[in-house]
Amino acid sequence: MPELPEVEVLVRHLRPLLIGRSVRSVRVQRAKVVTSPSARRLARTLQGARFCGLARRGKYLLFKLRRRGHAEPLTLVGHLGMTGRMYLLPARDRLPKHAAVVLNLGRDNFVFEDTRYFGRLTLDGSALARLGPEPLGAGFTAQAFAAALSRSQQVIKVRLLDQSLLAGVGNIYASEALFRAGIAPTLPARRLTSAQVQRLWHAVRSVLREAIACGSTVPLNYAGQGQRDGLFYFGKATGAPDYYEERLRVYDRAGKPCADCGTAIKRVLQAGRSTFFCPRCQRA
Numbered sequence: 001m002p003e004l005p006e007v008e009v010l011v012r013h014l015r016p017l018l019i020g021r022s023v024r025s026v027r028v029q030r031a032k033v034v035t036s037p038s039a040r041r042l043a044r045t046l047q048g049a050r051f052c053g054l055a056r057r058g059k060y061l062l063f064k065l066r067r068r069g070h071a072e073p074l075t076l077v078g079h080l081g082m083t084g085r086m087y088l089l090p091a092r093d094r095l096p097k098h099a100a101v102v103l104n105l106g107r108d109n110f111v112f113e114d115t116r117y118f119g120r121l122t123l124d125g126s127a128l129a130r131l132g133p134e135p136l137g138a139g140f141t142a143q144a145f146a147a148a149l150s151r152s153q154q155v156i157k158v159r160l161l162d163q164s165l166l167a168g169v170g171n172i173y174a175s176e177a178l179f180r181a182g183i184a185p186t187l188p189a190r191r192l193t194s195a196q197v198q199r200l201w202h203a204v205r206s207v208l209r210e211a212i213a214c215g216s217t218v219p220l221n222y223a224g225q226g227q228r229d230g231l232f233y234f235g236k237a238t239g240a241p242d243y244y245e246e247r248l249r250v251y252d253r254a255g256k257p258c259a260d261c262g263t264a265i266k267r268v269l270q271a272g273r274s275t276f277f278c279p280r281c282q283r284a
């Protein structure tokens with residue numbers, strides 16, 4: 001599932017490809033992903049609009065479009081869900097089977113493809129109001145983090161997945177950050193010492209930053225049709241090397257030796273999600 005770094009890398013990739021392009025026509029093939037307003041109203045609103053910006057908030061993509069006769073740009077909110085992909089495809093190419101929404105931009109189509117249809121492309125921005133601070137933004141301080149954790153009744157791993165605490169952290173980077181901070185995923189959030197909070201605050205930011213840097217430097221196939229090696233949410237480009245083993249230290253490594261101490265990495269279920277951790281390095 002895509003998390004903050006994957007969305008950030010996608011935003012950086014799409015921004016120069018979309019800005020300045022106009023939407024000539026809109027095809028909604030899966031109304032479920034549009035939610036509100038109706039597919040017909042979405043199509044009518046976007047027709048003729050021109051992309052003027054693209055930003056990220058948590059795991060959401062925020063497309064800004066200008067319409068003739070409107071002073072303020074509108075925001076089209078995208079979410080990849082579990083399996084969503086967004087990419088440009090030459091208009092003459094055949095659309096993929098699971099194309100949910102297609103915006104024709106002239107010689108290219110902007111395709112939102114989603115095999116499981118948990119993704120969204122909508123004008124409804126209400127989900128954004130519930131998001132906590134951006135982990136890489138100035139508003140996310142160690143002090144605010146400590147205060148939020150001290151009020152929590154949950155264990156730290158489960159708490160980290162709450163998007164109202166931190167926007168954009170998911171299962172992979174929560175496990176990786178706890179490993180880097182040397183904190184047991186089962187520790188109640190309010191029991192973290194101030195030294196642990198400080199370490200975790202640094203760890204969350206550094207694992208996200210490094211993942212963005214990794215995704216920004218390796219060649220990717222955003223349509224996901226290339227060979228999948230788990231390197232990144234997107235497929236790797238043809239002929240690109242496999243960096244997977246080096247990138248993730250605990251996630252999806254159950255039974256394999258910890259890179260720091262050699263102990264076998266463990267997998268446990270927490271709130272229905274897999275957590276991976278080193279029982280020796282993450283004892284406290």
Ligand SMILES: [Zn+2]
Pocket residue numbers: 258259260261262263278279280281282
């Ligand atoms: Zn270890």
